[in-house]
Amino acid sequence: MFKPVKKTRVYEEIVVKVKKMIEKGRLHSGDQLPSERELAEVFNVSRSSVREALRSLETQGYLESRQGDGTYIARQPVETLVNPLANVIFTEKDGQMQLFEMRRIIEPQLAYLAAERATPEELDMLEKAVEEQERAMAKGESGMEVDKTFHYILAQAAGNKVILSIVDNIMDLLSESRDKYLQVEGRPGMSLVRHREILQAIKTGDKDLAARVMHEHLEDIERSLFQGVKGYKKQNKTRKGGSQNKVS
Amino acid sequence: MFKPVKKTRVYEEIVVKVKKMIEKGRLHSGDQLPSERELAEVFNVSRSSVREALRSLETQGYLESRQGDGTYIARQPVETLVNPLANVIFTEKDGQMQLFEMRRIIEPQLAYLAAERATPEELDMLEKAVEEQERAMAKGESGMEVDKTFHYILAQAAGNKVILSIVDNIMDLLSESRDKYLQVEGRPGMSLVRHREILQAIKTGDKDLAARVMHEHLEDIERSLFQGVKGYKKQNKTRKGGSQNKVS
DNA sequence: AAGGTATGGTGGTCGGACCACTAAACTACT
DNA sequence: AGTAGTTTAGTGGTCCGACCACCATACCTT
Numbered sequence: 064m065f066k067p068v069k070k071t072r073v074y075e076e077i078v079v080k081v082k083k084m085i086e087k088g089r090l091h092s093g094d095q096l097p098s099e100r101e102l103a104e105v106f107n108v109s110r111s112s113v114r115e116a117l118r119s120l121e122t123q124g125y126l127e128s129r130q131g132d133g134t135y136i137a138r139q140p141v142e143t144l145v146n147p148l149a150n151v152i153f154t155e156k157d158g159q160m161q162l163f164e165m166r167r168i169i170e171p172q173l174a175y176l177a178a179e180r181a182t183p184e185e186l187d188m189l190e191k192a193v194e195e196q197e198r199a200m201a202k203g204e205s206g207m208e209v210d211k212t213f214h215y216i217l218a219q220a221a222g223n224k225v226i227l228s229i230v231d232n233i234m235d236l237l238s239e240s241r242d243k244y245l246q247v248e249g250r251p252g253m254s255l256v257r258h259r260e261i262l263q264a265i266k267t268g269d270k271d272l273a274a275r276v277m278h279e280h281l282e283d284i285e286r287s288l289f290q291g292v293k294g295y296k297k298q299n300k301t302r303k304g305g306s307q308n309k310v311s
Numbered sequence: 312m313f314k315p316v317k318k319t320r321v322y323e324e325i326v327v328k329v330k331k332m333i334e335k336g337r338l339h340s341g342d343q344l345p346s347e348r349e350l351a352e353v354f355n356v357s358r359s360s361v362r363e364a365l366r367s368l369e370t371q372g373y374l375e376s377r378q379g380d381g382t383y384i385a386r387q388p389v390e391t392l393v394n395p396l397a398n399v400i401f402t403e404k405d406g407q408m409q410l411f412e413m414r415r416i417i418e419p420q421l422a423y424l425a426a427e428r429a430t431p432e433e434l435d436m437l438e439k440a441v442e443e444q445e446r447a448m449a450k451g452e453s454g455m456e457v458d459k460t461f462h463y464i465l466a467q468a469a470g471n472k473v474i475l476s477i478v479d480n481i482m483d484l485l486s487e488s489r490d491k492y493l494q495v496e497g498r499p500g501m502s503l504v505r506h507r508e509i510l511q512a513i514k515t516g517d518k519d520l521a522a523r524v525m526h527e528h529l530e531d532i533e534r535s536l537f538q539g540v541k542g543y544k545k546q547n548k549t550r551k552g553g554s555q556n557k558v559s
Numbered sequence: 560a561a562g563g564t565a566t567g568g569t570g571g572t573c574g575g576a577c578c579a580c581t582a583a584a585c586t587a588c589t
Numbered sequence: 590a591g592t593a594g595t596t597t598a599g600t601g602g603t604c605c606g607a608c609c610a611c612c613a614t615a616c617c618t619t
Binding site: 098099100114117128129130131132133134 | 568569570571
């Protein structure tokens with residue numbers, strides 16, 4: 064390839080450096096950053112550049128500046144802003160379960176809506192996704208990627224961008240966390256069969272059937288994912304009465 | 312609850328103004344913005360402030376600056392970068408409807424789960440929320456704030472933080488956009504009655520009833536919000552089968 | 560001890576000066 | 590005329606220094 068010769072603007076370098084300070088360094092949530100003037104001196108750049116960097120970081124949710132006081136590291140980094148969910152997943156032990164529960168709630172409705180609204184093009188894409196999955200499995204692959212594709216297209220076919228974006232996020236998070244905790248997607252063959260059924264139901268416009276099959280499908284997956292895990296549906300809820308901590 | 316009285320920094324105002332220029336204005340993707348110096352003059356602020364604003368917008372993916380050339384509107388706006396939801400709401404005409412559709416899908420399930428898992432404390436909070444709403448209405452207030460509280464606590468009681476965070480976001484977005492477009496929450500009295508019913512169902516642990524009433528409740532609200540609006544549930548979806556349009 | 564008041568430090572804003580770079584206009588050579 | 594090189598005007602990038610608004614704290618007064 065060609066070296067893009069990134070025109071690194073000063074403020075971008077600062078952004079990177081500060082990010083590293085936050086991530087690797089000892090700077091924890093709530094800590095105060097050195098003053099703008101100080102940073103300017105340390106990095107040997109103008110205060111303006113530092114400010115632009117801070118502005119960018121602030122926009123990204125890393126920092127929070129308070130006039131007359133100082134600049135602080137946001138209590139909860141980007142994750143919560145960009146994606147309020149990520150935090151839950153990696154913090155809570157049963158995060159994946161909660162995530163999956165969300166899927167179980169949403170996706171049947173998704174199938175329902177898709178059966179109602181899917182365009183011919185979208186039906187086509189679903190069709191191809193299923194065929195693709197078939198091929199993948201014939202070659203002995205897990206077909207997990209294609210599996211995701213199927214669900215994603217479905218969300219798209221439901222014609223609701225809000226839902227689409229949520230599902231999108233959930234899928235991302237699930238595959239991330241699943242990589243860590245739960246490798247195996249149980250019985251992929253079953254998955255394929257179900258996808259076929261769902262697709263068929265959507266094609267014929269049988270909304271209720273589509274929703275029902277999707278529900279079963281998810282329960283299947285869930286069972287194979289979380290089998291043997293205790294305490295499901297019995298998770299301890301954090302008491303959240305107190306709003307603020309006074310002292311410190 | 313309490314208004315944090317956001318200290319509007321100059322650059323933030325500029326961000327908003329430029330955003331509006333982009334969204335409402337005739338500025339299309341790829342168009343060139345006025346120069347920084349020009350913007351500074353137009354908005355009657357310093358170039359520094361303009362730059363900070365542009366930096367923020369750039370970070371958010373709205374803009375792209377090229378030294379020696381100019382600042383241009385990014386081809387593909389925020390959508391996928393920042394909060395994937397916020398954009399939908401303000402861009403799409405039917406964004407609120409899509410949002411609400413999401414509520415209609417989630418919240419009945421929420422009521423269901425709450426009926427299953429709510430702790431005594433949470434039941435108490437729900438109780439209080441309803442009473443609060445009662446008082447507010449007796450005083451002639453709309454009780455919209457409390458209404459939101461009710462739904463929020465419910466999400467909490469469902470014991471699924473993923474769902475909670477999503478509902479939280481949706482509520483925020485809805486109230487923001489509703490402030491602009493749809494002021495009135497129809498028949499608040501009915502809302503109270505429904506809340507009572509839902510609470511009762513949850514208390515007795517009748518999951519299905521709770522879900523059903525919630526569903527009706529949301530349809531009520533939806534009707535009064537979107538009455539007379541055409542094309543609902545018939546929204547045109549952008550054809551996304553063919554990737555590009557050749558001719559125009 | 561309580562309350563008011565200076566004070567130093569912080570972020571916020573400003574204006575102006577250069578620098579680096581790009582695109583377009585211009586010039587000169589072929 | 591066409592082309593290559595040069596100039597030039599305008600843009601974003603960076604820097605500086607000044608001042609303002611604000612906050613926390615130390616310091617007074619009472």
